[in-house]
Amino acid sequence: MTRAVWVKADDTVGDWDARRKRITTALEAGADWVLVDEQDTERVRELGDISVAAFRTDGDVTLIDDAEDPEPESQPDAFVTGKEGEGDGTIDLPNDFSGSADLSTLRRSSPVAHGAYVRIRGKDYETFAEAAAEVADYTIVIGEDWTIIPLENLIARIGEETTLVAGVTTAEEAKTAFETLEIGADAVLVDTDDPDEIRRTVDVRDAAERESLDLEWGTVTEIEPVGSADRVCVDTGSLFDHDEGMLVGSMSRGLVFVHAETAESPYVASRPFRVNAGAVHAYVRTPEGGTKYLSELRSGDEVQVIDTAGHTREAIVGRVKIEKRPMFRVALETDGGDHIETLLQNAETIKVSTKDGRRAVTDLSPGDAVRLYYDDTARHFGEAVEESIIEK
Numbered sequence: 001m002t003r004a005v006w007v008k009a010d011d012t013v014g015d016w017d018a019r020r021k022r023i024t025t026a027l028e029a030g031a032d033w034v035l036v037d038e039q040d041t042e043r044v045r046e047l048g049d050i051s052v053a054a055f056r057t058d059g060d061v062t063l064i065d066d067a068e069d070p071e072p073e074s075q076p077d078a079f080v081t082g083k084e085g086e087g088d089g090t091i092d093l094p095n096d097f098s099g100s101a102d103l104s105t106l107r108r109s110s111p112v113a114h115g116a117y118v119r120i121r122g123k124d125y126e127t128f129a130e131a132a133a134e135v136a137d138y139t140i141v142i143g144e145d146w147t148i149i150p151l152e153n154l155i156a157r158i159g160e161e162t163t164l165v166a167g168v169t170t171a172e173e174a175k176t177a178f179e180t181l182e183i184g185a186d187a188v189l190v191d192t193d194d195p196d197e198i199r200r201t202v203d204v205r206d207a208a209e210r211e212s213l214d215l216e217w218g219t220v221t222e223i224e225p226v227g228s229a230d231r232v233c234v235d236t237g238s239l240f241d242h243d244e245g246m247l248v249g250s251m252s253r254g255l256v257f258v259h260a261e262t263a264e265s266p267y268v269a270s271r272p273f274r275v276n277a278g279a280v281h282a283y284v285r286t287p288e289g290g291t292k293y294l295s296e297l298r299s300g301d302e303v304q305v306i307d308t309a310g311h312t313r314e315a316i317v318g319r320v321k322i323e324k325r326p327m328f329r330v331a332l333e334t335d336g337g338d339h340i341e342t343l344l345q346n347a348e349t350i351k352v353s354t355k356d357g358r359r360a361v362t363d364l365s366p367g368d369a370v371r372l373y374y375d376d377t378a379r380h381f382g383e384a385v386e387e388s389i390i391e392k
Contacts, residue, residue: 235273255373329342
């Protein structure tokens with residue numbers, strides 16, 4: 001599931017200056033949507049590139065598909081119904097939802113997506129949200145006295161009928177929304193003036209999207225100098241933490257954890273944006289479980305960064321340096337008895353993760369336990385496939 005963060009920036013937030021601050025923060029933080037009033041759509045487009053959802057507050061009006069040559073910058077990506085209507089309680093809910101003005105507006109055809117905005121003021125509003133979800137592309141639900149129970153009910157009942165957006169005011173609430181019933185809401189609508197809270201909410205989204213890998217130990221069986229080869233340094237646009245690195249190896253099924261060059265030494269300055277990853281033929285793991293050859297990496301590509309606990313994130317390649325350097329062949333045996341290898345530069349600055357801590361490849365010996373990721377899956381052009389491939 002792809003998660004998303006929406007930021008609320010309509011006229012309930014305040015004047016344009018207050019709304020603009022939220023929109024600017026959303027753009028800078030990497031939020032996916034802003035929710036504004038229809039008249040602010042063009043202003044948002046002028047500020048930057050972000051998806052725009054716009055409240056319809058004028059009832060049964062001419063929809064955009066009926067307008068004559070509307071300007072693209074004035075069109076939102078989605079209209080939202082419910083503000084100053086039945087969805088937010090301004091108008092009482094009808095006894096029979098078939099006569100609902102909000103639902104009637106949602107059912108009208110339009111090339112622009114439609115969303116429903118519902119404040120959960122009681123069980124009737126929860127039922128109303130379910131009815132709206134049957135016709136809405138996006139269903140935004142705002143909890144009041146109760147938040148978790150209505151969200152659990154809606155997650156269980158709505159299924160894949162709509163994109164469910166849960167209203168939150170903090171990153172902690174967003175984390176709960178993304179984890180509820182182990183399925184979670186598809187998105188959150190954050191309503192706060194605190195820029196840091198919006199940024200933390202985006203961080204929560206990113207963390208929810210990332211893989212967490214089970215790393216294991218491989219035992220070094222051989223380590224020997226093998227002469228020179230074309231070695232690849234991957235310089236990213238991000239700084240690595242001390243316990244982070246990349247997964248690289250000669251065999252796609254078994255990738256060795258190689259630390260980033262974050263450690264200081266008496267002779268060489270640290271390069272906390274760099275992983276000295278090995279020879280050009282080796283694989284490197286990419287986001288969402290793919291691999292690339294190190295020789296294929298280019299500026300702008302994404303690679304996967306991993307820490308020693310298996311937590312992953314993405315980094316953008318800024319530069320790839322390929323130079324001829326003396327190399328070691330490192331052979332390991334997995335817990336299951338499989339044999340894997342990689343080539344790493346013969347230098348003290350290249351470090352791997354062992355049971356005894358971070359260790360230079362020049363200090364490795366047979367019998368040492370090295371951290372690795374093992375996945376006995378064949379790959380074709382970097383994608384996992386169900387076929388037999390022999391690597392040796």
